Amino acid sequence: MRLEGKRLIWQDYQKEIADDHYFYARSCIRQTFFPGAEAIFMRILKEELGKDIHDEQHHTSCTGIGYHSDVVPFDTTMTVVARQFALMTEAGYENYAASCVTSFGLYTEILDTWNHFPETEAKIREYLFKATGREFNKPRNLAHASDIVYKLRHQIAAKAKYKLVDKKTGNPLKVVEHIGCHYSKMFPHKGIGGAEYPYVLSGMIEAWGGEVIDYPERRHCCGFGFRQYIVQANRGFSLSCSKKKFDSMEPYEPDMIITNCPGCPMFLDRWQYALSEMEGKTYGKNKQGIPVFTYEEVAGMIMGYDPWEIGLQVHQVPAEPLLDKIGIPYDPLQKFTGKQGQYLGIPESPSYLKFYADQQNTEVIK
């Protein structure tokens, strides 16, 4: 593999990312899948880097998954998105930061549609006005939250306590990156690095000390692919997709997987459990699986945030072996303790995949 070849392509796919003053639109599913991720993003931007970011409480789902599953018509979706833009305008912002890759793709698609068909934009403005009395400006800058972290990656690295490096050997960790399809596959020029060799996560991995792995099924779907999962009869496809990726990355012995989409970390994480229960097959050394993270979680980890405060205990594939490898401290007793110190209960242990829970001592806390 010639890295220069990739670098040439990366040069062709750069985009403008606003520097400050973001209107943040959260993702409806990320908050339940990986609840710490968005909180880490806010914390790093506000507290560590002093950025101004508006967390809007009145925004709704973008309807993206409904739209892509053909249950929400495009006009409805556009009007809902127009309302989000109206909220941004009312809050006095012009830089829209989307937490969800599906939303980001959808906003991009809608802005592009309006650009080519101004009459559609006019119609949607009218719908929104009739329904809510609201008007809006289009964002001056639209970015996915991972674009912003990419832009700030060196500043984050400068403040970080840890690196993506094996504490014992000093070697960079081997990291698989997986980009959500809607980040750049529909509009390659709207994604850092384009669609075929996206750089948004690779850039973070490089800046934070890790080494990116390129493996044959890198471009393959993570296994979400809405219809594969949402249509129950298709779930076998969903699992096979993930399995294909794991089998393909396995020989490279990756230490971790980083993703930027709601679905990818969910499926790459949970299906490792499902596959192990179905076939007894686990990936990674010592049956510990390959841990999967959102880029915000990785940023939080290297910043030295408490792993349980950023929600790593809700992962199916345990994060502990990786935390140990990097040398990030954690208190095993606190893993199943809630924010108010209450005992949350220990989940059932999987049959094959390694599980870390300090049973005995937790009994004491209980």
Add this chain to the structure above:
Amino acid sequence: MAKHVVVIGAGPAGLETSAKLSKMGLRVTLVEKEETSGGHLKNWHTLFPGNMPGLKALESIKEGLDENVKIQTNTQVTALEAVNDYFTVSGHNGWQEKADAVVLATGFKLFDARRKEEYGYGIYENVITSSDLETLLAKGNLFSNHKNPARIGFVHCVGSRDEKVNNLHCSKLCCITAVKQAVEVKQLFPETEVFCFYMDLRMFGRHYEELYKEAQEKYNIQFIRGRLSESTEDKEGNIIVKVEDTLLGKPLRIKTDFLVLMTGMEPAAGTKSLTAMLGLKDVSDKFIRPLDEVLQPNFTDMPGVFVAGTCSGPKSVSETLADARSAALAVEAFLKE
């Protein structure tokens, strides 16, 4: 004094046009942006049909040149102006000539295979182009560090017939070139499995179909109708190809040692800049559109400016030479008027 013609571009079309114009008693200046004449032909190992080496064909064409043809190399034409009844042609280095007629023989460039990003040219070591393969064949060190490659794939239509890269046209020659190269590889490595991934096989030329048949029957080359979706590299540097066999209706994943991309033809930079400079008409594919593609293929909308060879569309070497001769006749007729 004999009339003077400036021919721009010293590939096979420019050389042949110049040779024929000179035979007709005209004075010719042949301008070439590169250091040597010969265009793409000088890098091509062998031609089909007949397997004549590219360099040998080039030599024969050059034999037609005489003292009436002045060759001006290392000169990029930057201006071409019609002044009264003549033209002034100027180069980037201060070179300038007056001409009674001008022939554009600026040719094609090979599609830059990097633009089909998903095939990994320039990134994966063992993805090469058809032109790289000709160079390796010419040097006689094809796959020198792979004694017996197990599998080699040829990908047709790279940069042609592809709206994604904004090229709708068929480059015409890559099909037969793939078959020719596949046979050459098979002759060198009889044990290697060779695959051609195609959309249609365009075997329109003399003897093309026969070679295609021989490729299947004698050389056991496998033709798979389907377009590649992507190629990637595994840990050992093999190229993993994903393609759908549209005849069987099955997706395939094939591990190859090498993947050869049949890069298509696009108008050369000089073709495009002269088209713009002179305000000539072009086709959507940006090759120059002659005055009449059927009846006057060498005239342009601008009296006194002619086209020869691949600047007006993909052509084989034999077609290019025929077109060049036809261009010379058109110039002669024009200058007699």
